[in-house]
């Protein structure tokens with residue numbers, strides 16, 4: 001990680017852009033709850049004008065066990081789909097009282113739906129929401145780095161899209177639940193860490209786009225670069241506690257807070273591969289865990305940097321010849337290497353290769369996928385090299 005720390009010091013010698021700085025700047029109240037009573041203490045008083053959105057039996061049980069909400073309106077969502085957003089909004093409109101607060105409990109599905117509901121629901125304007133903590137999230141697993149971003153990843157018109165939504169004004173992180181999940185090697189927790197690790201390639205991709213004059217880099221962008229670098233430092237330096245995982249995810253989330261850059265610092269070609277794989281999984285009626293797919297994408301992208309290193313510009317953020325090796329070493333140290341390669345055994349090599357063939361066309365964003373013109377045989381060779 002020396003490379004990352006060196007890079008951070010180069011761009012931010014006075015260490016200005018810290019997580020505390022971001023929390024203050026964006027007005028996010030982050031609570032690191034060590035026990036259940038601290039979660040309850042930081043939730044608003046139970047009331048009929050509170051809407052609680054959960055997804056699945058585990059977050060719902062978590063809410064029930066808290067015993068905090070007796071009067072609030074509880075609703076469980078099944079899919080990260082605009083139809084679910086519309087259904088929740090309709091049921092909210094039918095309530096006898098106008099909602100004043102929305103709270104999302106769960107993983108990506110519950111929080112993405114809650115973010116969009118918070119944007120569309122008539123609970124007042126965004127500024128008021130932020131002052132009154134009208135929109136709170138309680139991520140029960142920390143499965144991806146979008147937990148506090150002002151975007152929601154939702155299926156819409158048959159495709160998964162990144163839609164503008166509301167960012168929460170408060171996040172309560174139940175560290176004791178995250179600890180338990182991590183010890184059980186629960187895949188949603190591993191997914192979050194993998195999503196952060198994928199920043200290794202997204203940063204390299206961003207830098208490639210700048211070096212190729214495809215994107216402009218301004219002094220202002222350094223702030224978001226630093227958050228992405230910090231997220232990697234939190235996750236990889238020293239022991240990985242649930243608190244450091246939380247800080248890594250928050251920091252990575254802040255790297256995507258600039259509306260102009262959107263998700264750029266934390267989403268390069270590895271996320272295009274994740275999307276292509278996710279579609280391939282959906283066709284098999286299977287679900288790909290986001291961070292797992294993104295980090296699998298990182299293995300592929302890092303391998304491409306290694307293979308294509310002779311034609312790449314000098315002084316990219318990371319040495320293209322060693323980026324793959326660095327990523328694999330980190331994954332092995334964290335016992336995540338086999339986990340990241342699981343998508344191959346899940347749907348088989350042929351379907352993975354077909355997905356890789358479609359990845360360069362997923363979106364316009366510039367990266368190494370735009371510089372290669374691989375045949376099926378080439379992709380097959382790349383896949384063999386990483387498994």
Ligand SMILES: [Zn+2]
Pocket residue numbers: 144145195271290291294
């Ligand atoms: Zn991601």
